[in-house]
Amino acid sequence: MRAALLVGPKELKLVEDWPEPELSPESVIVEMTGLGICGSDLAVWSGQRPPDSFPWIIGHEATGRIVAVGDAVQGRAVGERVVIEPNYPCGVCSSCRRGRTSTCVNRLAVGINTPGLLRERAAVPAGFAWPAPAAISDEDLVCVEPVAVAHSAVQTSGLAAGGDCLVVGAGAQGLFVCQLALGMGADVSVIEPQPARLALAQELGARTALPDAEFPLVFETSGSSGGVLSALRLVEPGGTVILIGIPHTEIPVPIASLVRRQVHVIGSIIYDHPSGFERTLDLLSARETRPGTILGEPFGLGSAQEAMSSAGSFAGKSWISFG
Ligand SMILES: [Zn+2]
Ligand SMILES: [Zn+2]
Known part of the structure; x- marks a missing residue:
């Protein structure tokens, strides 16, 4: 599959033969449709917050469709439209036990300390691939995480x-x-x-x-x-x-x-799981707040480098459409 790899600071390279994700029993495979670019992606891309190793895959604000469902996952189906919650808390540290997963000391942050989503498909723990309410437009859905x-x-x-x-x-x-x-x-x-x-x-x-x-x-x-x-x-x-x-x-x-x-x-760092996404999806379903109105024209996956290098000065939000 195609993936945009960060091969060095400020250097994304599109490859056509990146390995497909492996489906574990508790996961779903999501085929990406859209991906928002934010400040933390720029920090990794630019070298301000370098990844542990290269090549690295950045990106965490993604939407898509489920294309495969793990054996242990109940009630989810191929074709379902989803938005990904890209922070996976451990569930056992003292922060997690108090319900403050945002300060989990073992948190996996997608695109930061676990591989990101700037690629055609990725495996996502099923509870973090949220079903997208039909009332939320594709553009608003791309903005759910921020x-x-x-x-x-x-x-x-x-x-x-x-x-x-x-x-x-x-x-x-x-x-x-x-x-x-x-x-x-x-x-x-x-x-x-x-x-x-x-x-x-x-x-x-x-x-x-x-x-x-x-x-x-x-x-x-x-x-x-x-x-x-x-x-x-x-x-x-x-x-x-x-x-x-x-x-x-x-x-x-x-x-x-x-x-x-x-x-x-x-x-204030991110949001707690699962209340943060739950409340935001409810809020956007009411359609009174339309965050997608600040999105710019989308870039394709092949223009991800251009999207990243212009995002720092763009007025509004830059994003990739996998089209
Ligand atoms: Zn973000
Ligand atoms: Zn934890």
């Missing part, structure tokens, strides 16, 4: 209708936070250095933050040191900063200022 990340952060924040928040960064993750916060009736301001991304956030209904305005709640989605420091500076005394973006360098944080202003800083 929307689950945003949804979990918004829920952690306690934001409610009429609330006021700032979103730092209008990459895809920032835009999804904007969509969810606006969808629940909150007032959303945004800061973003890149004009095209800022314009897209404004199209969704967010406003440009006034210089030096302060907010009771700030979502940091950029993972850049400038973004993190802005988030910590623009939060009101007693307010909360939710950190979603993952920096790849150490950032010197003004602790004394945070102490004096009694700022709450909360990290």
Whole structure:
């Protein structure tokens, strides 16, 4: 089958003869239809977060159809349309036992520490290949995983209708936070250095933050040191900063200022299994939030290299259609 292999930093190579996945009793084989590209894929592709070895397969935000079902899997069928939850918790560590699978110490993160999905077919544990509700369009389905990340952060924040928040960064993750916060009736301001991304956030209904305005709640989605420091500076005394973006360098944080202003800083990583995907699929089935509207024109698998090299500056979300 065809697969896009990462053979070195920033170097994807399409091969035609990658081995087919092996079907285990508890798995299904998924034939990919779409795959979203996100910041963590870019971090692996660019060498900021290098894989253990080359060649490596990146990609984790995938949709597809089941083409084979393992012997021990019940109630699933060939042809079923699915979206993949690409984080497999161990189920036995203390985090998992408390239901906090997002902080599982043994978590397999697809495309990061277990091979990814930028290939025609892959084996997926059946419970992580979610049946796609018919009400969710193919484009919205491609966005389920990053929307689950945003949804979990918004829920952690306690934001409610009429609330006021700032979103730092209008990459895809920032835009999804904007969509969810606006969808629940909150007032959303945004800061973003890149004009095209800022314009897209404004199209969704967010406003440009006034210089030096302060907010009771700030979502940091950029993972850049400038973004993190802005988030910590623009939060009101007693307010909360939710950190979603993952920096790849150490950032010197003004602790004394945070102490004096009694700022709450909360990290938010992915979502818990199975509640994260469950809630997100319910939310998108209602069709009030349409994350697929920020997708760009799709790239083919053969143009994956081009998709990756342009994604870092693209306004909206880049994705691959396996067509
Ligand atoms: Zn992602
Ligand atoms: Zn665990």
